[in-house]
Amino acid sequence: MSARILYIASNTFREAVRDRVLYNLIAFALLLSGAAIFVGQISIEIERLVVVNLGLTAVSLFGIVIAIFIGIGLVSKEIEKRTLYTVLSRPVRRWEFIVGKFFGLAGTLVVNTFFMAIGVFAALLYVAHKFSKPDAFILVALYFIVLEFLIICSLALLFSSFSTPLLSAVFAFSLFVIGSFADDLRAFAALAPGVARWFATAAAYLVPNFSSLNVISAVAHQQPVGLQLILQNTLYALFYTAMALSGAVLIFERRNLK
C-alpha cells in the first residue's frame, strides 16, 4: 500500500475523532447499560437473548448511520471546501485519495465497533454473570457487521463521487434497507415470468446482500455460524467493496473539480 494512502487514511481518521464522531459511543453506552439493567429486571431466562439482539443491532445501526453520514461527505465536502485542491496538486493520484479516504473511514468504524463490542460484552456479563462458549459467535456477528460497514462505506463513497450529499445519503440508506431483504428479493425475482425474471434476478443480485451478513438472531439464539459462511461472506464483502470503490475511482478520475 502506498504511503500516501496511509497518510490520507490517518488524516481522515483524525478528522472523525476531532469532529467528535466517536462521541456516539457515549450514547451507545448509555443505551446499552440502561437496556441491560431494564432487561435484567423484567426478563426471565431470555436476558441473554435480548441483550445480544439489542446490543448487536445497535452496533450495526450506529455504525451504518456513521458510515453513511461521513461517507457521503468524504469527497463532496473536500470539493466544496476546496481542501482537495492542495492535496491533488501534490504527487497524489486520484485513486490514492479515494482509497485513502475509504480506509480512513473504515478504520474509524472498526475502532468504533471495537468499543461498542466491549459495551455489548459488558452488558452480557451484567445480565448473564458469566460467558459461555457460544458467546464466541458474537465475535463472528461483529465481524459480519464490520463487513457490512465496508460495503456501505464504499457505496457512500461511490455515490458521493458524482452526486450531492443529500442524494448520496438517500441512495446509500435505500440500498442498505433493500439489501437487508436481499434474500427475499432474490426469491421474489425467481417467481417473475419470462424476461422480467432475468431483469429482476439481475437487479436482486446487484444490491448488496446484507441479509446473509446478518447473523444477529442466530447468534442470540446461541446457534453456531459455519466456517463456509464466514469465508463466503468475507469474499463477497471484499468483492462488492472493491467493485464499488473501483466505480468511485473511475468516476472521480474523470471529474472536473470546478
Added chain:
Amino acid sequence: MTLVTAGGVTAPFSLLIIILGHTSSPLLDTMAAIEILGLEKTYMVGFWRKRPKRALLPLHLSVEEGEIFGFLGPNGAGKTTTLKMLMGLVFPTAGSARILGQEWTNPEVKARIGFLPEQPYFYDYLTARELLDYYGQLSGVPAKDRKRRIEEVLDQVGLTDSKGIQLRKFSKGMLQRAGIAQAILHNPKLIFFDEPMSGLDPLGRREVRDLIEQLKLQGKTVFFSTHILSDAEALCDRVAIIHKGELRGTGAIEELTSSVQGKVEVVWQGPQIPASMKALSAECHVSGETVRAVIAESQQDAAIDALRRERRRLISVTPLRTSLEQYFVEKLQHSETTAGTIA
C-alpha cells in the same frame, strides 16, 4: 586523457559540474519552466448540458525558469481555470502543457511544484504544524527533514507563534499565510500562486511581495495570477493579460511600460502657481507647498526656465510612461472594440 579548459578546470570535472547543475549550460538556460501548448476549456452548460461555454480559448504561453510571471486579468477572465488545468484539477478540452520539462499530467512533476489556490481553505481541525506535516508527507518530504522544514517555513510566513493553534481559529490573513507555507514547504522549483495577496492587510501584502522576491533570489520560478496590477508591476519580470478566456498580450514589464507619452511631470515647491506655468497650459495639482504639473515634453525647457525666474525650488522632472494599468485597460478596451466591430 583530460583536457584543461580556459578556467583551469579539467574537462571531465566541468562536465560533472554541469550534470550536477552547479554551473549553467546554454541548454539549461533556455529551458522553459512552463510551456502551455494550446490548452483550452469548454464547459457544457444548461439543463441538458448541450450549450457550450468557452472558459478558455486555446492558450499558448511560455514561462522561463527563474522568472516571476504575472497572469493578469479581471475576475472571470480564465486565470483560475488555467491554473486548475495545470494542476490537474480540471481536464482541458484540448491542448497540452509541459512543466519543468515533463508532461503536466505526470504526477511526479507535482513533487517539484507548489500551489496556493485562491481563497484557500484547509482542514480546520488541524493546527498549522499538523497541516504542514500532512502536506509534507504527501509531497514526499523525508521525516528527518520535515520538522526542520516546517519550522523554517512557519518562520518565513510569520506563523511561528500560531503553529499550535487549530486553523478554525485563524483569520483570513493567517489562512493565506498558511497557504503560502504549504506551497513552499517541499522546496519546489516552481510555485503557482492564485491571487496570493487577497485577504491580506497592507503589511501582509508587503511581506508576501518580499517573500516572492526571496523565492526568485533562490532561483525559483513564480507564476502568479492577480487582478491587482500594482502587485504585478512591482514584482513581475513578465506578464500575460487574459480577458474572457483569451490571451490579449504578453511581455516584459519594462517593454509594456516603456512607451513615453510625450509628456513630462514637473514637481516644485512654492506658495502658488506662477502665471508663466499657467501660460504653458500645464495641468497643475497643488498639494500643500508642493505643485505637480504635467506639460508637453517640448515645453520642458521653458517650464524649467520659468520656475528658475520665479525662484521656485524644482524637485523633479520625469517623463511620463505608460503604466501597467494603462496598458491593461487599453488591451481590454481594444478587445471590447474589436468584439463590437465583429458583432
